Amino acid sequence: MESLTNRSKPVDRRPMNLWEKIYLPAVIKGLGITLKHLFKKKATYNFPEQTRPFSPVFRGLHILNRDEEGRERCTACGLCAVACPAEAITMEAAERKPGEEHLYREEKYAARYEINMLRCIFCGFCEETCPKDAIYLTETFAPANYQRKGFIYGKEDLLIPFPEKENQPVTEKP
Ligand code: SF4
Numbered sequence: 001m002e003s004l005t006n007r008s009k010p011v012d013r014r015p016m017n018l019w020e021k022i023y024l025p026a027v028i029k030g031l032g033i034t035l036k037h038l039f040k041k042k043a044t045y046n047f048p049e050q051t052r053p054f055s056p057v058f059r060g061l062h063i064l065n066r067d068e069e070g071r072e073r074c075t076a077c078g079l080c081a082v083a084c085p086a087e088a089i090t091m092e093a094a095e096r097k098p099g100e101e102h103l104y105r106e107e108k109y110a111a112r113y114e115i116n117m118l119r120c121i122f123c124g125f126c127e128e129t130c131p132k133d134a135i136y137l138t139e140t141f142a143p144a145n146y147q148r149k150g151f152i153y154g155k156e157d158l159l160i161p162f163p164e165k166e167n168q169p170v171t172e173k174p
Pocket residue numbers: 080083084085086087088089115119120121122123124125126127
């Protein structure tokens with residue numbers, strides 16, 4: 001039967017001669033291959049001391065962003081949840097009360113915001129669809145966990161910390 005590619009090699013079935021029977025040429029050939037690989041760039045990394053550089057388009061763990069005054073940007077519009085192809089985002093909206101203007105930027109905010117990292121495929125649609133620049137995917141991994149509930153990230157895990165001092169500016173994530 002004709003092969004589909006030209007990479008196939010016919011099997012050599014002729015009896016071995018004396019030179020081949022002592023296996024020395026094959027051993028030397030094998031050692032040569034080993035030596036060649038000794039001087040090649042290693043394909044492996046000595047993890048965790050060394051880490052592989054991220055691809056410029058890597059998308060990792062999400063964060064919920066704050067505005068320049070430290071207020072939560074998310075207005076619980078639900079667009080990210082609708083855009084999410086994995087149905088990984090759950091939220092509950094709440095009305096901002098008088099006196100909470102320093103906490104939430106809009107009149108509505110996410111009282112509960114959860115992402116199931118076991119469902120998430122890190123496509124970045126939530127980031128792209130958010131009209132408030134409230135959600136970003138970072139270059140961080142979701143750490144390993146032995147329990148499923150450890151992969152449900154709540155608002156307290158996702159929201160970047162509130163600035164501790166009033167005059168400390170919030171560093172917005174890109
Ligand atoms: S990255 Fe994609 S799959 Fe993950 S929560 Fe966002 S939209 Fe859903």
